[in-house]
Amino acid sequence: MKFKNWFLLIFLFFATVINAQIKNPVKFKFTINELGDNQYEAVLNATLESGWHINSKDIPDDTAIPTEVILSGQNIVPIGKVVEVGKKIQEFSEAFGGEIAYYSKNVAFKQKFKLKDPAKAGDVVAEITYQTCDDRVCLAPNTLEFNQKITPKDVAVTAVDEEKTEPAKDSIVATELLPEKSAATEITPIETAKLDPKQLKISSIDIANPLTDCGTGSSKISENYWTYLLLGFIGGLIALLTPCVFPMIPLTVSFFTKGNKNPAKGKRDAIIYGFFILLIFVLLSVPFHLIDGIAGNIFNEISTNVWLNIVFFLIFIFFAGSFFGYYDITLPSSIANKSSKAEEAGGMIGIFFMALTLVIVSFSCTGPILGSLLGSAITGSANVPMLLTFALAGFGLAWAIVFGLLALFPQALQSLPKSGGWMNTVKVVLGFVELALALKFLSKADLVSKTFLIKRELFIAIWIIIAIGLVIYLFGLIRFPHDDKKPKISTTRKIIGVLGIGFVIYLIQGLIPAERPKLQLLSGILPPLNVSYFHDEKDGILGMKPEHDFFNAIELAKKENKPILIDFTGYGCENCRKMEEFVWSEPDILPILQNDVVLASLYVDDKEELPEDQKTKIDLGDGQVKKVKTIGDRWSLFQTANFNNNSQPHYVLLTPDGKVINNPVSGYMEKEKFKKFLECGVNYFKNKK
Numbered sequence: 001m002k003f004k005n006w007f008l009l010i011f012l013f014f015a016t017v018i019n020a021q022i023k024n025p026v027k028f029k030f031t032i033n034e035l036g037d038n039q040y041e042a043v044l045n046a047t048l049e050s051g052w053h054i055n056s057k058d059i060p061d062d063t064a065i066p067t068e069v070i071l072s073g074q075n076i077v078p079i080g081k082v083v084e085v086g087k088k089i090q091e092f093s094e095a096f097g098g099e100i101a102y103y104s105k106n107v108a109f110k111q112k113f114k115l116k117d118p119a120k121a122g123d124v125v126a127e128i129t130y131q132t133c134d135d136r137v138c139l140a141p142n143t144l145e146f147n148q149k150i151t152p153k154d155v156a157v158t159a160v161d162e163e164k165t166e167p168a169k170d171s172i173v174a175t176e177l178l179p180e181k182s183a184a185t186e187i188t189p190i191e192t193a194k195l196d197p198k199q200l201k202i203s204s205i206d207i208a209n210p211l212t213d214c215g216t217g218s219s220k221i222s223e224n225y226w227t228y229l230l231l232g233f234i235g236g237l238i239a240l241l242t243p244c245v246f247p248m249i250p251l252t253v254s255f256f257t258k259g260n261k262n263p264a265k266g267k268r269d270a271i272i273y274g275f276f277i278l279l280i281f282v283l284l285s286v287p288f289h290l291i292d293g294i295a296g297n298i299f300n301e302i303s304t305n306v307w308l309n310i311v312f313f314l315i316f317i318f319f320a321g322s323f324f325g326y327y328d329i330t331l332p333s334s335i336a337n338k339s340s341k342a343e344e345a346g347g348m349i350g351i352f353f354m355a356l357t358l359v360i361v362s363f364s365c366t367g368p369i370l371g372s373l374l375g376s377a378i379t380g381s382a383n384v385p386m387l388l389t390f391a392l393a394g395f396g397l398a399w400a401i402v403f404g405l406l407a408l409f410p411q412a413l414q415s416l417p418k419s420g421g422w423m424n425t426v427k428v429v430l431g432f433v434e435l436a437l438a439l440k441f442l443s444k445a446d447l448v449s450k451t452f453l454i455k456r457e458l459f460i461a462i463w464i465i466i467a468i469g470l471v472i473y474l475f476g477l478i479r480f481p482h483d484d485k486k487p488k489i490s491t492t493r494k495i496i497g498v499l500g501i502g503f504v505i506y507l508i509q510g511l512i513p514a515e516r517p518k519l520q521l522l523s524g525i526l527p528p529l530n531v532s533y534f535h536d537e538k539d540g541i542l543g544m545k546p547e548h549d550f551f552n553a554i555e556l557a558k559k560e561n562k563p564i565l566i567d568f569t570g571y572g573c574e575n576c577r578k579m580e581e582f583v584w585s586e587p588d589i590l591p592i593l594q595n596d597v598v599l600a601s602l603y604v605d606d607k608e609e610l611p612e613d614q615k616t617k618i619d620l621g622d623g624q625v626k627k628v629k630t631i632g633d634r635w636s637l638f639q640t641a642n643f644n645n646n647s648q649p650h651y652v653l654l655t656p657d658g659k660v661i662n663n664p665v666s667g668y669m670e671k672e673k674f675k676k677f678l679e680c681g682v683n684y685f686k687n688k689k
Contacts (some may be wrong), residue, residue: 001313023515025052026132030146039079040119040150042071044109052132056088057099057109065131073147075122079112090332101135121151145617145627182294200616204658205642211661211688214680225390232394235369238430240402244362251360252403253601257459269351274354274400281396281526285389306607309445316438323431325424325481367550370395370428421484422576425493428480432470436463443527447571450605456527460510460519467507493601517581528577541580542590546599548631550638553600557656563685565597565678568639568650570605570632575668576649583671588663589678596682597653604639604648653681661685 026048033041046054057067069082090099094541115122128142181196239245252273286372322328337486359366370392380591439454439462446454472478474497476489509528510519513534519526530541546567547553557564571574584593608631610614616628640646643664651674653661661681 025049026054028128028144028146030126030148032124032148032150034150035112038114038152040113040115040124040125042111042124044069044128044146045106046109046130047106048104048132050105053089053102053104054107054130055134056084056103057082058084059100065129067109067128067130069109069111070127071113071124072127073123073125075112075116075120076124077116079114081111083110084108085110102179113542115150115152118152121149124148124150143627152185159423173372199642200628200638202658205654205660207643207660207664210663211655211659211681212684214661214662214684225386228387228391229394229397230393233398234394235391236395236398237402238426239362239369240399241423241426242362242366242430243427244366246423247356249402249406252354266405271404272348273351273355274403274407275404276352277358278393278396278400280355280359281392281399282389285385285392288388288547289385305614306445306449309441309448313438313441313445316434316441316447319440320431320434323427323434324429325483356646375548376643421487422482422490422492425481425487426472428473428483429470429496430464431480432473436466439463447527447531448605450608451532454527454531456529456532457511460507462508465502467500467504471497471504474500477544491589517585519584523574523578523581525574526577529581541601542585542593544594546601548601548603550600551637554596554656557598557654558600561656562596562598563661563681564654564656565599565653566643566650566654567599567601568604568635568648568652569601569602572646573605573648578668579649579674583669583674586671586675592675592678592682597678602638603636604632604636604646606635608632610634617651651677653678653685655685 026046029045029047031043031045033043035041048054055065055067057069059066071078071082084103084107086103087105088101088103090101109128111126113124124147126146128146190632239251252270439459443454443459446452469478473480474489474493475495476487479485479487506521507519510522512518517529518525526539529535548554550566553566555565567576583589609629610631610633614634628637636646639650643650643652645666647666648667649668650664650666652664653659661684662677665677
């Protein structure tokens with residue numbers, strides 16, 4: 001995909017925070033018209049919500065993303081090219097830097113075709129790749145597939161059945177995702193025949209009726225929302241100490257408390273001002289909830305996309321340069337000017353726009369901090385929108401509390417430190433933090449692409465260099481553009497510098513080989529234990545070599561007469577790494593995994609393409625079909641179809657004949673809970689053998 005198209009995806013997640021989204025703004029209807037003389041016309045009608053448009057197929061792909069329609073299928077021969085029918089709008093787009101063409105309200109894509117053998121039925125497959133936009137934002141590109149069979153009047157229905165016996169490459173495999181579909185219940189039982197790898201719904205798996213109810217009970221993944229609220233709150237407090245925000249605190253509070261003839265009203269307005277700041281930051285998370293509704297797995301796609309992780313790495317490096325003082329990141333001045341003019345409305349509206357102006361003009365300092373919160377939540381969670389809401393609420397709450405308390409107790413303004421060079425020190429320290437966080441995204445791209453170039457020890461060594469650079473700066477041995485020529489090394493700087501030395505010593509122990517994992521505080525951030533100069537990634541984890549194919553695990557479990565532990569995991573899953581390093585490695589857990597189960601680690605974010613004979617398609621209903629192209633596609637849909645869950649880590653114990661032993665568990669958990677889950681299932685299986 002070209003750079004501009006990647007930019008659109010990034011724009012979707014970082015620039016849409018001020019835009020509202022609409023679910024499913026385009027609806028499709030697929031029909032086939034008979035024209036006579038063995039000619040037909042496939043028609044794909046698109047109906048769009050008001051304000052949205054769909055791009056034409058006839059635009060350069062280095063501007064916007066053109067619509068592409070492909071007609072194929074068994075016994076089908078396309079005639080000519082796809083024709084668009086509708087009111088085409090053409091205009092020059094400054095955003096895309098070129099001429100674009102699109103359709104609003106409705107458009108039909110028509111393709112004529114004929115039957116290669118008029119005496120046989122045909123299976124028509126229409127695939128459309130498209131992007132919808134309004135005047136402010138473009139949604140992520142989407143690909144849908146529609147299928148319809150046609151039978152000439154003089155062809156018996158049995159002819160269609162004959163066609164089914166030898167499906168073409170483009171025909172749809174009858175694998176259903178939803179349990180109420182009849183095809184899913186017709187799959188060969190797991191105990192009587194070898195499974196077809198294309199069949200993702202396994203009939204013997206009944207998640208609602210496990211063989212026993214021992215263990216921990218049904219468990220859903222637990223996201224620590226309060227941790228993100230706290231992280232956001234700390235981020236908000238740090239942002240208050242930056243040069244973009246701190247000088248505005250006394251000025252703003254004084255405006256409300258001294259510039260108002262009614263002191264009580266001034267204090268009330270200041271508290272309302274703080275509330276509006278909190279509200280604005282919370283509202284920034286709303287579009288992410290709507291995006292999640294449009295495509296439930298879109299955040300997982302972002303967190304595991306190699307190129308987007310590389311782009312995030314570069315963005316964080318860019319953030320660091322801004323904090324170091326080499327340039328400023330600002331929003332267009334026109335946005336701040338419009339917001340400032342709106343303040344003149346007075347009353348509640350005026351106060352709201354005062355708060356909005358503060359958020360906008362402080363973007364130079366708060367933007368990178370907010371970007372760090374967004375990036376870490378998007379790439380490390382199963383419930384991204386809610387985590388973002390809590391993180392942004394914490395950020396805004398810090399500001400609201402400070403402005404509110406100072407308005408109630410304005411005498412406290414006298415105790416605030418004076419503005420000075422210390423504020424730039426805060427920014428530079430944040431710059432070093434951004435550099436360290438940037439490496440996390442590059443490492444994730446390395447893991448997902450399976451290049452394994454950034455070994456665990458190399459990652460730690462780079463962090464040691466960054467930490468040493470921070471310590472040297474804090475002790476005044478290096479300066480950045482906005483630092484004083486002769487900076488005063490305060491006691492606070494010295495204390496933080498000493499803490500930095502302690503962190504370096506803590507990191508160094510991670511370079512020394514050991515039997516037990518170290519650096520627990522960084523678990524999930526560092527590369528896995530087996531991505532190391534002292535181990536081969538092919539050697540598995542903790543000396544174990546798990547199966548990475550469920551169907552191979554089934555065969556091995558039958559041979560060894562052991563239960564299967566399915567570990568739904570991911571290269572970009574931080575909680576998975578924590579479980580492996582600090583729960584699996586426990587001396588009373590590891591022997592169970594090594595000796596009593598067949599471990600099947602299924603990576604839902606593996607981007608490696610499946611062999612052609614294992615690629616398939618899933619019927620999502622309403623004539624829409626999802627292609628299963630990669631290993632990650634397969635196991636992600638396998639997890640959803642059989643276990644009604646899409647979180648990682650997710651652990652399931654199965655018998656060799658594919659029956660659920662006890663209730664699955666999800667997420668990072670205490671050792672005792674995971675041990676209870678394992679012992680329950682393993683002991684039940686041993687007693688029933």
